[in-house]
Amino acid sequence: MKNLRETGELHRKVPSHEVTYCRLRDMILFGQLTPGQPVTIQGLTSTLEAGMTPVREAIRKLIAEGALELRGNRRVLVPELSAARLEELAFARLTIEPRLAEIAVKGLKDSEISALARIDAVIDQAIETGDVHSYLLNNFRFHFTLYDLAGAPILLSLAQMLWLRFGPSLRVVCGRYGTSNLPDRHEEALEAMRARDGAALGQAIREDIRQGIEQVRLALSER
Amino acid sequence: MKNLRETGELHRKVPSHEVTYCRLRDMILFGQLTPGQPVTIQGLTSTLEAGMTPVREAIRKLIAEGALELRGNRRVLVPELSAARLEELAFARLTIEPRLAEIAVKGLKDSEISALARIDAVIDQAIETGDVHSYLLNNFRFHFTLYDLAGAPILLSLAQMLWLRFGPSLRVVCGRYGTSNLPDRHEEALEAMRARDGAALGQAIREDIRQGIEQVRLALSER
DNA sequence: CACCGCCGCATTTGATCATATCCTGAAACG
DNA sequence: CGTTTCAGGATATGATCAAATGCGGCGGTG
Numbered sequence: 001m002k003n004l005r006e007t008g009e010l011h012r013k014v015p016s017h018e019v020t021y022c023r024l025r026d027m028i029l030f031g032q033l034t035p036g037q038p039v040t041i042q043g044l045t046s047t048l049e050a051g052m053t054p055v056r057e058a059i060r061k062l063i064a065e066g067a068l069e070l071r072g073n074r075r076v077l078v079p080e081l082s083a084a085r086l087e088e089l090a091f092a093r094l095t096i097e098p099r100l101a102e103i104a105v106k107g108l109k110d111s112e113i114s115a116l117a118r119i120d121a122v123i124d125q126a127i128e129t130g131d132v133h134s135y136l137l138n139n140f141r142f143h144f145t146l147y148d149l150a151g152a153p154i155l156l157s158l159a160q161m162l163w164l165r166f167g168p169s170l171r172v173v174c175g176r177y178g179t180s181n182l183p184d185r186h187e188e189a190l191e192a193m194r195a196r197d198g199a200a201l202g203q204a205i206r207e208d209i210r211q212g213i214e215q216v217r218l219a220l221s222e223r
Numbered sequence: 224m225k226n227l228r229e230t231g232e233l234h235r236k237v238p239s240h241e242v243t244y245c246r247l248r249d250m251i252l253f254g255q256l257t258p259g260q261p262v263t264i265q266g267l268t269s270t271l272e273a274g275m276t277p278v279r280e281a282i283r284k285l286i287a288e289g290a291l292e293l294r295g296n297r298r299v300l301v302p303e304l305s306a307a308r309l310e311e312l313a314f315a316r317l318t319i320e321p322r323l324a325e326i327a328v329k330g331l332k333d334s335e336i337s338a339l340a341r342i343d344a345v346i347d348q349a350i351e352t353g354d355v356h357s358y359l360l361n362n363f364r365f366h367f368t369l370y371d372l373a374g375a376p377i378l379l380s381l382a383q384m385l386w387l388r389f390g391p392s393l394r395v396v397c398g399r400y401g402t403s404n405l406p407d408r409h410e411e412a413l414e415a416m417r418a419r420d421g422a423a424l425g426q427a428i429r430e431d432i433r434q435g436i437e438q439v440r441l442a443l444s445e446r
Numbered sequence: 447c448a449c450c451g452c453c454g455c456a457t458t459t460g461a462t463c464a465t466a467t468c469c470t471g472a473a474a475c476g
Numbered sequence: 477c478g479t480t481t482c483a484g485g486a487t488a489t490g491a492t493c494a495a496a497t498g499c500g501g502c503g504g505t506g
Contacts, residue, residue: 013495015297015461042485053462057283064287066380073470074486088377095318154311154388157289158381165377239488265459276488296496297460
């Protein structure tokens with residue numbers, strides 16, 4: 001009975017490079033890797049407790065997604081956002097993400113909306129207590145559990161790419177200015193979801209993104 | 224002169240996985256790899272005459288870019304476009320690419336415009352003679368030499384991702400219906416460039432993309 | 447007796463590792 | 477001040493291990 005040629009439901013052994021990729025990605029989005037910081041293969045083999053090949057693959061994948069930058073001399077580092085790059089990100093995010101939200105709203109179930117409301121409650125708490133890590137993590141989860149429900153994998157992968165490029169800078173902003181004026185238009189978004197109002201939801205998401213971009217824009221200009 | 228690496232013409236570094244990546248990408252965009260076709264590492268080590276590691280890396284990079292698809296069973300193949308995926312591509316391409324063109328038009332030099340006109344002449348010739356490979360290759364070159372000039376690397380990488388997903392299906396359409404009603408709004412585009420009219424250029428590019436999408440949409444619906 | 451479906455083995459393919467080679471940047475030296 | 481040497485790190489190879497697909501044999505049934 002070892003042969004289970006069924007639909008392949010559970011207990012797939014997760015490949016090591018997959019785990020390494022996720023851990024490294026989280027380090028970039030929520031962890032301690034800051035823009036400009038160099039990333040080496042051998043440095044990660046020890047901290048991530050993985051072999052050289054998986055680490056290498058994870059790094060290459062993140063390079064392909066723009067989360068890491070490969071300099072001409074084979075050095076890898078977390079890229080720093082310039083003002084011009086930020087404007088590109090702003091345009092792309094303001095186009096892609098509201099669209100995902102609008103698609104998702106159509107098939108939204110009540111249980112999914114309340115799950116999003118629960119995440120938002122955690123976000124509010126994180127903002128109050130100034131817990132940057134929790135804010136970043138749950139803000140990410142709020143957006144992407146919503147986007148996931150759109151069932152649009154191509155647009156979803158584009159959105160993920162854009163967050164990977166944006167995340168580190170947002171984290172720097174948080175660390176510098178605290179969590180007080182971080183984007184949180186989630187109440188409006190939830191209201192629009194309950195009304196199944198795609199246009200209003202798109203508008204709320206757009207405003208949320210715009211606030212985040214504005215924070216980073218400010219931080220860039222005053223340096 | 225201890226460095227006796229004379230295999231290439233340039234004495235610069237010649238990263239093998241880079242070469243392998245480009246060759247494999249061209250096989251997907253312009254070559255003989257059709258949607259649904261499986262792709263194996265060992266099959267490519269022989270046809271591309273490269274080691275296992277470079278081939279593996281090239282494949283992983285193309286997976287990250289959406290040009291290849293990794294199934295649950297760790298098998299890799301060229302993804303087939305469904306109608307839903309095509310609509311995602313349509314939205315994203317119609318947003319990103321006209322924007323790139325509009326940005327690029329600002330700094331366009333006359334020499335660059337005439338270079339694009341030269342490429343377009345080759346495209347016209349390819350359409351006349353029914354040379355599918357030349358059409359695909361030069362159509363790609365036309366769009367991306369223009370997009371390159373925008374100096375917007377993030378949007379450019381998004382556009383590249385989208386073409387990698389779209390290319391194979393367009394090639395199938397070409398092979399089935401010939402080159403007769405392929406998109407070619409390049410004359411209008413060139414005219415708009417000469418007038419430095421961003422809006423008109425965006426419109427021409429948008430129409431060009433729309434025609435290509437329409438071809439693939441037709442091919443999908445009648446199967 | 448012939449046909450059908452299931453189970454286990456073999457081959458193919460992917461994942462990982464240890465190692466060797468090469469490149470880059472910089473310190474050391476004349 | 478230019479050249480040489482050296483160390484750290486990245487790239488590439490081949491071997492080895494694990495998983496999956498496909499094939500062939502076995503038993504059951506009509």
